Amino acid sequence: MDNSISFEKLASFTEEEREAFHEQMKERQISKQRMRKGIRVVINIVVALFVLLPLLYAISVSLMPSGELYTLELNLLPKNPTLRNFADAIAKVPLVRFVVNSFLVAGLITFGQIISCSLAAFSFSFLDFKGKNALFMLVMATMMIPGEATIISNYLTVSGFGWLDSYQVLIIPYLTSAMGIFLFRQFYLSFPISLYESAKIDGCSNLRFIVGILLPLTKAAIGAMAVYTFINAWNMYLWPLLVTGSNTMRTVQIGIGMLDSDESQSIILMIAGVVMIILPSLSIFIVGQKQLIRGMFQGAVKG
């Protein structure tokens, strides 16, 4: 039926005809919407599959008995799924210990960065002091230097302290970050300054303002910062490789590397390890993604 209908014709309808006409139009609208939605879902699924393919294949491989992978056939899915690979990986290297180490290190780094970056950003956005902008530029400039460029001198410094192969050497050099300071500062710049002034007139100290008002109101920023920092710290590779020597101090990323030894190279074991250590950072991302995305964009647009 044609969509257009003259006003006179509609007026000449009886009550039943009119109702039927309304019903028909409504159904057409619904089916149109359903169609559009269906197309969108299909496109999304295809893209998601494409993006997730390596991860899904890794999970699939980690469940294969070792015989299945090395064949000439294309085995996308395991025929006889097994959990043996995980047990083997754990038996070969102390993965659990590594995971604990990584959690400890990443957690403390996250905590430390939130404290130090929020305090620094507070002074860069709320306080007025000489050389504020120059100092801020200096902090920003450190972002331009790749970590690898300073890693040798950092190594010499910490080994001079006798800190090698310890928790503090993994944590302390990463307790602050220019990126974090920048992120928090952008947040605080959009924070209404009159709240700070009002608190000041009320007789509130800076520290109390931060703890009592600023931090509770910038939870989104803290969430974003926490997720971002945690994942970064979890994925650290070069620095832990350089400064840790014993199994008791190693983090997971190094641990995975240890699965790949010259005598017994087993891709299946390595992939099983990778799948195990991806899980924590993946779950943190899933839990925190709303915060992360909201946080990343909240500073950008007012409102």
Add this chain to the structure above:
Amino acid sequence: MSELVLKNICKEYENGFKAVDNFSLEIKDKEFLIFVGPSGCGKSTTLRMIAGLEEITTGELWIDNQFANYLDSQERELSMVFQSYALYPNMTVYDNIAFSLQVRKLGKQEIDKRVQEVARLLGLEKLLQQRPKDLSGGQRQRVAIGNAIIREPKVLLMDEPLSNLDAKLRGQMRVELAELHKRLGNTIIYVTHDQTEAMTLGTRIVVMKDGIIQQIDAPKNLYENPINLFVAGFIGFPMMNMIKARIMIHEEMAYSQRGRSAYAENEMFYVFEKNRIQVTGYVKEVLLEKDYRGQDVIIGIRPEHISDRPTMNATQRITGEVIGRELLGSEIILYFSILDMQLSARVEATSTAQVGDKMDFFLETDHFCVFDEKTEENLMYH
């Protein structure tokens, strides 16, 4: 007791811009003082200097005989209501009001007693457990005032507190503020760009322009006796009518063609093009004394002193064309043009004048202000 003395206060920014220039003022106890002026005139800056949020470049600030230039905000024992209310969104109304006392570590019972008192005063009893986002604009405004008055500050500072409210609520809050001032008896310094607020609330008004005080006076005096063209134009709505004219005096009797006397001896007139308005009485004396014969002046007439019919006081006639008509209910504002000038008259609602009509208007010459064309000073200021 709370008295403020500001002596020659200046605010100069690093780029050399002078936001406030040589501001001197004594504020007495229990005054409701208004800073008014167009945006960028330095009124908020002055308030923020009093609050301690901006440094004073030069000059002295005394609060209750205490030199206050270098005191921290909290040491000055003032409180402030911000335009944006500045409520803490993460706290309940109760905590917002109590915050300044909690910071000062008062006892819980004492705080509770005073919060309840303030809440009763402002009609917030039922809202104490709500958060600011659940409140309407007027309620938020009340909470902000509650936060400011709870610690009984020496001086209450208000920075355009009503400008975020809609017109009706603003009128209502204006009445409430006046009432509150009467009940609390605080000294209040209030910044606004709205001359209606200034006129209705203030016991004294400071009119500022470009960082300089123009006039400090009671509302009535400010309206009737403005010191210069700026103040005359800023205070009052619709704006005071300004007419450029020349003062002419006829030293000899003049006769019209028919032989009747057109002018008597020594009669004085404001002349603009073919219009002549006679000057008499006190105004004439002043103009003679200051010797303004033959000079250009600007005459200022309030719209209510222009009438659409002759009366006892409104005797001088001018003719103009009506170009606008605004019905305000009880009265009508008629906008009319004469030469290239636009004037307005406040007439009774019974007027039948329509846009496009040519009609006569009658001026009450006793109420004229006369400004020097160059200095823009009111020659009638007394």
